[in-house]
């Protein structure tokens with residue numbers, strides 16, 4: 001029996017895998033309580049600016065074929081034009097959630113409430129181009145991009161990918177640091193699996 005394909009936005013980018021749902025806006029999971037949702041995404045007021053048309057992000061998804069790349073056979077995210085330092089590239093869009101996602105390699109921390117509830121953005125099954133950004137380890141000596149949160153014009157908290165302190169060349173792979181604890185957690189779960 002053929003696998004059911006997820007609904008797709010007409011704006012999905014080239015090479016977007018058919019088994020994943022493309023999202024243009026965050027999706028809020030039922031595990032996010034109302035009071036936390038209001039902190040992350042405040043209800044619009046009469047002062048909230050209207051949604052402006054979002055510019056196309058200067059990024060593209062490409063398969064990785066370089067045999068020396070540690071993520072060969074997978075995808076990566078690449079700059080489609082020259083990018084100045086400290087520039088917003090793309091928001092990390094996915095499912096905003098408050099439950100645990102131990103099996104996801106696409107789950108980022110977005111916010112921690114004063115009473116220690118963690119809010120994450122998981123792009124395992126649905127998301128945008130940002131889910132394809134790789135870590136710099138084994139690829140380049142240092143990252144050329146970073147994750148940093150921001151508020152949109154409408155006040156919604158997003159985790160975004162920004163260029164670092166140096167310009168990025170057209171065609172260069174965008175690479176962040178997932179952080180030592182991300183890799184440590186994968187290493188210890190691999191050791192437990194074997």
Ligand SMILES: C[S@@+](CC[C@H](N)C(=O)[O-])C[C@H]1O[C@@H](n2cnc3c(N)ncnc32)[C@H](O)[C@@H]1O
Nearest residue numbers: 070071074075105106131132133134135136137
């Ligand atoms: C958020 S995804 C990045 C996109 C992924 N390459 C893909 O095609 O879906 C994280 C996964 O990418 C791979 N990855 C990313 N950076 C890597 C690196 N520096 N070395 C080895 N694997 C990496 C690992 O498999 C990791 O679990």
